[in-house]
Amino acid sequence: MMKAVLGLEDGTIIRGTGFGAEGTACGELVFTTQFTGYEEALTDPSYKGQILMFTYPLIGNYGVSGERFQSDNIHAEGLVVREACKNPYHYKSTRSIHQFLEDEGKPGIEGVDTRMLTIGARERGTMRAALITGSDDGEEAVDVARNFPQITDEELIARVTCKEPRFIPGAEGAWKGSGKPKHAVLVDLGIKRNIINNLHKRGIDLTLVPATTKPKEIAGYEPDLLFISNGPGDPEKATDAINAVKAFAGTIPVAGICFGHQIISLAMGARTYKLKFGHRGGNQPVKDLIENKIFISSQNHGYAVDADSLEGTGLYVKYLNANDKTVEGVSHKDLDIFSVQFHPEAQAGPMDTEETFFGKVVKVLGGDL
Numbered sequence: 336m337m338k339a340v341l342g343l344e345d346g347t348i349i350r351g352t353g354f355g356a357e358g359t360a361c362g363e364l365v366f367t368t369q370f371t372g373y374e375e376a377l378t379d380p381s382y383k384g385q386i387l388m389f390t391y392p393l394i395g396n397y398g399v400s401g402e403r404f405q406s407d408n409i410h411a412e413g414l415v416v417r418e419a420c421k422n423p424y425h426y427k428s429t430r431s432i433h434q435f436l437e438d439e440g441k442p443g444i445e446g447v448d449t450r451m452l453t454i455g456a457r458e459r460g461t462m463r464a465a466l467i468t469g470s471d472d473g474e475e476a477v478d479v480a481r482n483f484p485q486i487t488d489e490e491l492i493a494r495v496t497c498k499e500p501r502f503i504p505g506a507e508g509a510w511k512g513s514g515k516p517k518h519a520v521l522v523d524l525g526i527k528r529n530i531i532n533n534l535h536k537r538g539i540d541l542t543l544v545p546a547t548t549k550p551k552e553i554a555g556y557e558p559d560l561l562f563i564s565n566g567p568g569d570p571e572k573a574t575d576a577i578n579a580v581k582a583f584a585g586t587i588p589v590a591g592i593c594f595g596h597q598i599i600s601l602a603m604g605a606r607t608y609k610l611k612f613g614h615r616g617g618n619q620p621v622k623d624l625i626e627n628k629i630f631i632s633s634q635n636h637g638y639a640v641d642a643d644s645l646e647g648t649g650l651y652v653k654y655l656n657a658n659d660k661t662v663e664g665v666s667h668k669d670l671d672i673f674s675v676q677f678h679p680e681a682q683a684g685p686m687d688t689e690e691t692f693f694g695k696v697v698k699v700l701g702g703d704l
């Protein structure tokens with residue numbers, strides 16, 4: 336059995352059993368209430384800079400197949416669970432979660448009272464943590480956590496964006512509407528694979544561009560839509576993407592998901608702030624204020640758009656989180672600009688909002704629903 340310890344910046348020390356790789360992971364300790372979906376969550380680039388903790392006590396039961404990955408690698412810095420299943424059974428599984436973390440060089444800790452840590456995060460807010468495997472030196476873990484930069488100061492986007500532009504043609508014959516298929520430029524700040532899939536399967540041609548792409552270069556692709564992806568860290572750090580939205584807002588439709596929603600709001604003049612402990616899970620209730628409907632959504636975010644700061648931006652609140660009444664989506668009153676804080680592409684989570692969001696993308700591009 337490998338020793339392991341988790342140290343929090345407030346001095347909390349938790350010892351457990353290590354799994355995955357031997358080493359040290361640092362970052363914000365965040366919790367998700369998702370029961371399953373660990374393959375999707377671990378490979379979601381938005382978790383860069385964060386140690387992921389599941390509140391559900393049994394993780395890894397159906398093993399790892401790779402079919403549900405949201406990128407090629409694990410991006411969460413480390414994994415904290417009550418129990419990580421050693422002998423998973425699923426006909427598509429090729430390895431256990433232990434093996435998966437080891438292959439990817441990421442440390443994990445099990446035997447942890449995740450409920451206590453989650454209650455702590457809810458009461459005292461998200462904290463920096465260090466997860467060390469192969470050691471049980473708690474003092475050192477606390478020290479490492481305290482000396483690690485706050486997520487707000489970290490340069491995370493450069494670690495997840497694509498290096499070169501990439502063209503992905505829309506699925507053959509899938510575009511529903513008159514004329515030839517439309518073309519979207521996607522600013523890749525660590526995009527989840529299922530966002531690409533959802534646009535692709537609706538027949539939209541896509542050009543993925545790196546985070547630092549300038550408006551002039553984007554214009555060269557002659558896009559019909561500018562799309563801003565999900566991504567890690569503080570949205571205020573995404574200065575080039577903010578400038579891209581400023582350059583195209585009002586000339587072509589602009590849409591975004593999660594980080595993209597925050598970036599669009601910032602570009603239009605609104606403000607964002609850090610939530611006390613964020614929303615991460617597969618059953619977050621969201622209210623559509625226009626349709627007066629509630630639906631259940633998949634979420635993963637630690638920042639939010641300040642509702643009061645929307646005044647004068649032309650944006651209005653379309654969606655609210657039904658639990659804490661924070662902003663979950665905005666639309667522009669005159670222009671084709673809209674974004675959501677939750678994940679309509681799910682993976683993992685309910686698909687209730689997929690058609691509403693991606694159908695709207697098709698509609699603003701002139702397609703038939």
Ligand SMILES: NC(=O)CC[C@H](N)C(=O)O
Pocket residue numbers: 381564565566567568569570592593594595635636637638639
């Ligand atoms: N999933 C995301 O795009 C996350 C956005 C941002 N990093 C946040 O935590 O709020």
